[in-house]
Amino acid sequence: MLHKLSDTIYYLSNQDDRERPTLGLVCGDRYSLIVDSGNSPQHAQDFLLEIEKLNVPPVKYVVITHAHWDHFLGMNDFEATVIVNSQTNEVIKEWQDMSYDDGSLQNYVTTNQMSDMCMKIIQTDMPNRDSFKLKAPDVIFDKTLTIDLGNKVCVIERINATHTNDSTIIYIPDEKVIFLGDCAYGTTSNSLFHYNQSQLLPMMKDIQKYDAEMFLLGHESICDLNEMNIYWEELTTASQAVKTSSLENALESFKVENKRDPNDNELFFIKAFVNDHIAQTL
Ligand SMILES: [Zn+2]
Numbered sequence: 001m002l003h004k005l006s007d008t009i010y011y012l013s014n015q016d017d018r019e020r021p022t023l024g025l026v027c028g029d030r031y032s033l034i035v036d037s038g039n040s041p042q043h044a045q046d047f048l049l050e051i052e053k054l055n056v057p058p059v060k061y062v063v064i065t066h067a068h069w070d071h072f073l074g075m076n077d078f079e080a081t082v083i084v085n086s087q088t089n090e091v092i093k094e095w096q097d098m099s100y101d102d103g104s105l106q107n108y109v110t111t112n113q114m115s116d117m118c119m120k121i122i123q124t125d126m127p128n129r130d131s132f133k134l135k136a137p138d139v140i141f142d143k144t145l146t147i148d149l150g151n152k153v154c155v156i157e158r159i160n161a162t163h164t165n166d167s168t169i170i171y172i173p174d175e176k177v178i179f180l181g182d183c184a185y186g187t188t189s190n191s192l193f194h195y196n197q198s199q200l201l202p203m204m205k206d207i208q209k210y211d212a213e214m215f216l217l218g219h220e221s222i223c224d225l226n227e228m229n230i231y232w233e234e235l236t237t238a239s240q241a242v243k244t245s246s247l248e249n250a251l252e253s254f255k256v257e258n259k260r261d262p263n264d265n266e267l268f269f270i271k272a273f274v275n276d277h278i279a280q281t282l
Helices: 041-052 086-096 102-110 116-125 197-208 225-241 247-258 264-279
Strands: 009-012 023-027 032-035 059-063 081-085 139-141 144-148 153-158 168-172 177-181 187-189 192-194 214-217 221-224
Touching (some): 009 041, 086 139, 192 264, 197 225, 214 225, 221 225
Parallel strands (some): 059 081, 081 139, 177 214
Antiparallel strands (some): 153 168, 187 192
C-alpha cells in the first residue's frame, strides 16, 4: 500500500527483510515522477501495481538517487525517462555489462563485485533473468536539474554526501518535501562501517539550504524536521569528538566537551567516525 504524504506525494515504505528501499511518487497536473526504481523488476512491478490503483498522471520520469543496486535494478520495468547524475551513470554502466545467470552471479560474489544479499534478492525476485540486460539511463546531469510535472516543480541535485559520492536528492518546494535516498547514512568499505567525516558538514549545508519539513530516507521512510534535526545534532556532536582513530580518545573528548556520556546513537556515530580514520589507513 502506498502512503499518502500530501495531495501529490506518495511513497512505498522500505522493507528491510527484502532489502527494499523507500520508493517515491510525485504527481503534477500532467506527469508523475518516481524516486528510485526498486531493487528488482518484482519490486518495480509491486510499486506500479499500487500506482495503478491511484488516478494519477502517467509516470514520465524515474530519478535514481545513487548507484546502489537496491535503488536501480528495477529500472527496466518503467516506460519512463530514467534520470541519473554522471557519477551514478558511470557505476550503472558496469551493471549494464553484467550477466544475471546463476554462474555469473556467483562469480561476482566471489570477486566482491556483488554482495551475497544482492545475489539472493536477484535469484528470488528475478526468476527469468538468463538474458536480462539492464537498460541505460536516458538523461545524465552533472549538478542540478529542474523538472516541472505540471504545476509541480521538482529540484534534482547531486550533493556532497557521507554515503556515496554520487548522491542525488529531490526537493519539491510546493510541499516542502525532500527525498534524500541513502545520502545521510554511513558506508561500508573493506567490511568496515564508517561515516565520512569530511563530507558531513558540506552535506548538511547542501540539504539544509532547502526549506524542507518532511524527509524521506532510503531505509527509514519518513522523518519530520524535528527528527531530522536531532539526527544532525547527534551526528555533529559525535563528529566533533573524533579527531583520530582512537575510540578511547574520542569518548574522552566527548565527555569533556559535552559533560555527559554519549547516548546510543552518538556512540554508534562516534565508532563510525573513528572507523573513518581507520578506513583511511587501509
Ligand atoms: Zn545506498
